[in-house]
Amino acid sequence: MSLNVDTGRVRRAPTPPRGSRHAGRKPPGSGLLARFDLRVTPYVLISPYFLLFAVFGFFPLAFTLWTSFQKYELAGEARFTGLDNYVKLMGDADFWNAVVNTVGIFILSTIPQLILALLLANALNKRIRGRLFFRLGVLIPLVTSVVAVAVVFTQLYGRDYGMINWVLGFFGVDNIAWQNEKWSSWLAIATMVDWRWTGYNAIIYLAAMQTIPKDLYEAASIDGATPRRQFWQITVPMLRPVIIFTVFVSTIGGLTLFAEPVLFNNGTMSGGSTGQFQTVAMYIVEKGFRQFEYGYAATVAWMLFVLILIGVLLNYSLVRRIGGGR
């Protein structure tokens, strides 16, 4: 398909089609105005994006960087301190605790989430009764608000009156204080994230699966490949670009995780009594807007940016090898 379009364009390129804008005029490039039009107009047309980005993207980034070099307290004086904040941050056990929590919750939520989404998409791609119903059904959790999800799950995980402990009680398990341990709080938060995002990823995978040519599967069947083998040898490798996309998006989402762990502890930023589930994003807010150390919070924010870059690159290099292609 794409080949046809290309050749079409190439063929048409030398002679502009009749009735086009330039038909009756002098050839482009002769007048100063025309040259200006050709050279500058495209930039003007795309400029709104860059202007908006400059205001809402670049300026905050640069200002945060500038703030991170200062000791800047709420309504107090700002003092330039160079790299002091960064030096302090490197030795800040609370920060590293938050990094470990963030990465831990990210791994615990994303890996099962993407695998589950892949299997779900594969199932939805088959001929089943009520296919549309199921396809829409998996997407429904995404429509609910994060806050609602977190509040409901936090109640489900309540120590004294939560439903999960109530059910576990039938199996003789004592009430678990989910917020108290790293493993239990991470698990609880991972389920919130997965509940909301698995369906979203499944739908993206499903859309991509439907573009895989059927003849590949037919050929494989004739050669005697089992459905399982077809899934791993055809579906997954063909989905690779989409998998890379979902991994990127979930890496960014996972490393900036905020609402779920905050609400899991009644809206406080400490993430449990010893920071069992305090993520880096929460640490930024705690430092900046609870203890009013704006400069230090800006430093943490920049480190989170670096962390996300590292995370994305790491994941990219891992995911590239999917399907054993290269």
Next chain:
Amino acid sequence: MMINKRRGRLAAAAVVMATTLGMTAACGGGGEETAGGGSSSAPAEKITLTLQTFGGGTNFGYKAAVEKWNAEHPNIQVKYNNLTPDFENTYWPQMLNWLQAGKGAGDVIGIDEGGMGLAKARPQFFTDLSQYGLLNRQNDFPAWKWENGINAEGKLFALGTDVGGMSVCYRKDLFEKAGLPTDREEVAKLWPTWDDFIATGQKFQEKVTDVKFVDGLNTWFNVVLSQEAAKNGNISYYTKDNQLAVETNPAVKAAFDFAVKVKQAGISAKLRNFQDPWLAGMRKGAFATVGCPGWMLGVVQGTVTEDGKNADAGKGQWDVATVPGGSGNWGGSWLAVPKQTKHPKEAAELLNYLTSPEAQLMAFKEGGNLPSTIPAQDSPELQNAVNEWFSNAPIGKIFGPSVKSLPPIYLGEKHSQTKAEVENVILGMDDGSIPVDQAWQRFISEAKKVAEG
């Protein structure tokens, strides 16, 4: 079209000018008028003032007082907005952001004692109340409550609402279940000292297993801290020149040690005060006692009755007894007018009304908040007060005598942030995530982290 628009603009300008003139005219005589308790001067147009407070249950207890004001001032309507139960972690950080941003804060805002140190150090955020004639309120207040409302520039920016006072709220039905006396006089005899209190708790726990004796370590840590601070130079986490005193102030260690004792006695329901599970536990009866400064009565009643929706829920179930260890001052708040308000004069008038002896007594009736003004403290209404919901407890007699002798406790500029962090350690000790033998070290290091910033 064009002309219409211009005429509209002109008309608007005229209105604005008229209002400004009216307001300045009113300002001229405002000094004397506001002194009476804020009735008179009505602005030309209807305005709405927002009153922002914090606290669980009935919080500041201003429902009745605001209704009265709104009935008397059709042109100055007050929107009473209680934002959250939690001062340190939610209300104050949010408020400071609004103050810093110059937008979002109400026209009159409540400030807990813990935030006053910082508020005093930031005069740029608040309106100087002396321009509206509120300096003449000085004789209404005890010296310390008055002086705490004067900021670093020597300007009056806040007036006191309530004071702490201390008692123990307990569930009579649960005490009965445990074979303990339920009469408040006899209950008070159970615990002349804090050690007796813990012993009573252990006795309670022997009989009753599904309910714990106290709500959590944090409430009781604060009760004892407020009592001990009064015995140790009236300071808490900071000295009067804002140096961290966590290590040097014996009051902090004494309160901490008490928390350890409660922990080791195994009588804690391990709930953190002012958070949802704590409120749920209060409704469902997960604990038998809670430390009760005056305002806490309103928190308990408001929580159990779901803000008055089921006014009779839990009525007669709770009672109030005197506290071991003498009186202490935990909590108590102030009202201030942020500089960003568009109606400073009316806001100051409202503030004046809400801190008047009359309104304070209304709040006392509504939520048990103990008045900070001397006329209200001396009034028979307070002295003879009985709380119907709390089994007709004679709260006037329980709190009355101690209210006037309450010690002012100095709280530093970073008190609120420090409190939030060290209470996390108490909480961690409570739920077991911090071993008791490491908790004190951690308590100090967390406090240092905040103090050093």
